[in-house]
Amino acid sequence: MTSNQLRNTQKPFSFLHSEWLKWLAFPVAGVMQTLSLSPFNLWPLGILSITLIMQGMSGSSAKKSLLFGWLFGIGLFGSGASWVYVSINNFGNAPPPLAGALTALFVAAIAFFPAATFWLFRKLFNGQDRWSVLTFPAIWVLGDWFRSWFLTGFPWLYLGYGHLNTPLSGWASILGVHGITFICCLSGSAIWYFVNKSSLIQRWLGSKPAFPAQTGKPQRKRLPASFVFFAAILWIMGALLGTFNWSYLKDKTPITVAAVQANIPQELKWTRGYRLKTIDIYQTLSEPHWGKDLIIWPETAIPVLHDQAKNIIQSISTQANDEHSTLISGIPYREKDPDTGRMTIHNSIISIGAGEGIYHKQRLVPFGEYVPLESMLRGLIEFFDLPMSSFSAGKPEQSALKEGSRLVTPYICYEIVYPDFVANNANDAEYLLTISNDSWFGRSIGPLQHLEMAQMRALENARYIVRGTNNGISAIITPEGAIQNQSEQFVRTVMTGEIYAMGGRTPFNIFGSTPILLLCALILIVRRVSLARLSAATQRVA
Known part of the structure; x- marks a missing residue:
């Protein structure tokens, strides 16, 4: 041939x-x-x-x-x-x-x-x-x-x-x-x-x-x-x-929202000389929005330990109360562990003004918030000594935050990517809130993937999600998982919009995965x- x-x-x-x-x-x-x-x-x-x-x-x-x-x-x-x-x-x-x-x-x-x-x-x-x-x-x-x-x-x-x-x-x-x-x-x-x-x-x-025929066995036509x-x-x-529709409107009155995106450079965020300037930037951006129901500052927006920032918090809380607004912000929180007696630091969220409550992050990011095998890795390279990489995880079953009289379940950064963790904590929430600092991702595809996962959480639980970030993408996500409003990345801005308190539970919210x-x-x-x-x-x- x-x-x-x-x-x-x-x-x-x-x-x-x-x-x-x-x-x-x-x-x-x-x-x-x-x-x-x-x-x-x-x-x-x-x-x-x-x-x-x-x-x-x-x-x-x-x-x-x-x-x-x-x-x-x-x-x-x-x-x-x-x-x-x-x-x-x-x-x-x-x-x-x-x-x-x-x-x-x-x-x-x-x-x-x-x-x-x-x-x-x-x-x-x-x-x-x-x-x-x-x-x-x-x-x-x-x-x-x-x-x-x-x-x-x-x-x-x-x-x-x-x-x-x-x-x-x-x-x-x-x-x-x-x-x-x-x-x-x-x-x-x-x-x-x-x-x-x-x-x-x-x-x-x-x-x-x-799919070769098996010898000695009659083959049925499929x-x-x-x-x-x-x-x-x-x-x-x-x-x-x-x-x-798995959820329903509990109140037809909209909740007005302002998510402050200060776009603070990551390399300046934890420097001592820039801390007061950081807080001043957030206060200046928030000024036109006092009177809205909810103002959000992102993850660790207040770069000072909670017990060292009492005067700052009191001043902001007074202004928020005067305007009938709730401010929810990320802040590092130091306390004595009642079990061990040692001081621990948490990555936390506080609700002040017309709201109340504090939440300590439970799902920490390896190397970013804690260092596995710390005794072996600390000091080897600078990556293992990132600022605030010694956080302790919060206890399970923490109370929801309050925004006015409404219950809000918060999630900090990485926590929103855990489907069952979000569902287990969202039971009584009227809407969900997540704050993040996606500066760690730079101009990569990471922040876009992170937002997509937050959209899935909104869809799974049939709840609005408000997402506040340092440099984008801040967003309001509907119970259908659609983006209603969003900010541009890498700009100093305030994203505004309206959400609604929702009731009802989805099968996934009840049973999870x-x-x-x-x-x-x-x-x-x-x-x-x-x-x-x-x-x-x-x-x-x-």
């Missing part, structure tokens, strides 16, 4: 089965998932990335799948969490080579989470039969959940976040972001199954059958598109659920038991 005849007999797209392309597919799939999220919002890429992953793992061993998962993690976290470099380089004052090395180490370490997920999928659940359409989404979601709390957690870059504006958003109030992630993975896996079961598509791609139909039903249900996690666990248990029985039956026949 001549070379021309050989080329003519080759199937279209047969190059897709080359080994080097399979290795490349996994980091590409990771990047695709980053592109499905804010600020790119190319959500179909997230679903197609799952199809690509499933195809790449077909026929691979568990050991090779472990490496595939790690490569996927490199692509996902290397592109989606690249803002870690900004924090280390710009504010940890680490030179570029060291900042790059530390960022690479962080990405390489956290990539082991998807690596473990891929390995377990192939080791325990076959990973290349029709039931993979269900088992892969289940183990993926449980892997995301594990990553959200292990070693304080890194609940970032969940696939479901890309669907704030798709029909799947209707599931957020019931199953939360993990439920949406499950449906995304199911959709991508269903496409993979359909492509591999359709003889027409297989002939066109030049593929071998992905509809290749069955899982696709099932996924489509979930999308339609999501669209219908999105029309349901428990239903979807139990469903995923049940899927894996049933599948594992069926595989064990099949293995035992095969051994008896042998």
Whole structure:
């Protein structure tokens, strides 16, 4: 046969089965998932990335799948969490080579989470039969959940976040972001199954059958598109659920809001000579807005310990009271721990003027607010000695703040990215409030991802969220997860708007992620038991 005849007999797209392309597919799939999220919002890429992953793992061993998962993690976290470099380089004052090395180490370490997920999928659940359409989404979601709390957690870059504006958003109030992630993975896996079961598509791609017949067992004819139909039903249900109102107006009188965004340079924020100037900037920006119901200053806007700022707080509180306004501001708070007797410092929020209450942050950021293995790392490089990196976590089940007579549940920066933490604390709140200092992210995609996660929390709990930041993006988010007002980044401004006190609770607010996690666990248990029985039956026949 001549070379021309050989080329003519080759199937279209047969190059897709080359080994080097399979290795490349996994980091590409990771990047695709980053592109499905804010600020790119190319959500179909997230679903197609799952199809690509499933195809790449077909026929691979568990050991090779472990490496595939790690490569996927490199692509996902290397592109989606690249803002870690900004924090280390710009504010940890680490030179570029060291900042790059530390960022690479962080990405390489956290990539082991998807690596473990891929390995377990192939080791325990076959990973290349029709039931993979269900088992892969289940183990993926449980892997995301594990990553959200292990070693304080890194609940970032969940696939479901890309669907704030798709029909799947209707599931957020019931199953939360993990439920949406499950449906995304199911959709991508269903496409993979359909492509591999359709003889027409297989002939066109030049593929071998992905599901070889089992010897000695009669094969029932199955509809290749069955899982696709099932996924489509979930999308339609999501669209219908999105029309349901889980919350209601408790008061038709609007709450007027002013979020002060002072854009204080991070390198000046904690310098002793700039503290009074910082407070003066906030007071000057707030002056035209006294009389509004709520004025918000962002995370640690008052850069003085609470017990050292009593005169400042009293002066601001008097002015707020005179104007019937509530001021809610971030401030570091020092107190004696009643259990240990030692002095502790908290990253806190206070409500003064017409409001009252104080809240101490519970979920601290590693290295930014506390240093793991402190005795070993302190002093090695400046990054491990960042200002105010010795905070202590607040106690659970703290009281909500009050704005006038209304209950407000506060969250400081990183706390808003924990779905169940937000739901557990939002029970009686009439609206939610989060303050942050996203200066640590610089001009990266980090602040945009952070805002997207706050939008999902509003949708999950059907509550307004007011977000106040130092340098953007300050925003008012509706109970539907839409941005009603927002500020520009890196400007000194005041974002104003109106919100409403809401009542009612969503299923997610009541049950959290428990239903979807139990469903995923049940899927894996049933599948594992069926595989064990099949293995035992095969051994008896042998």
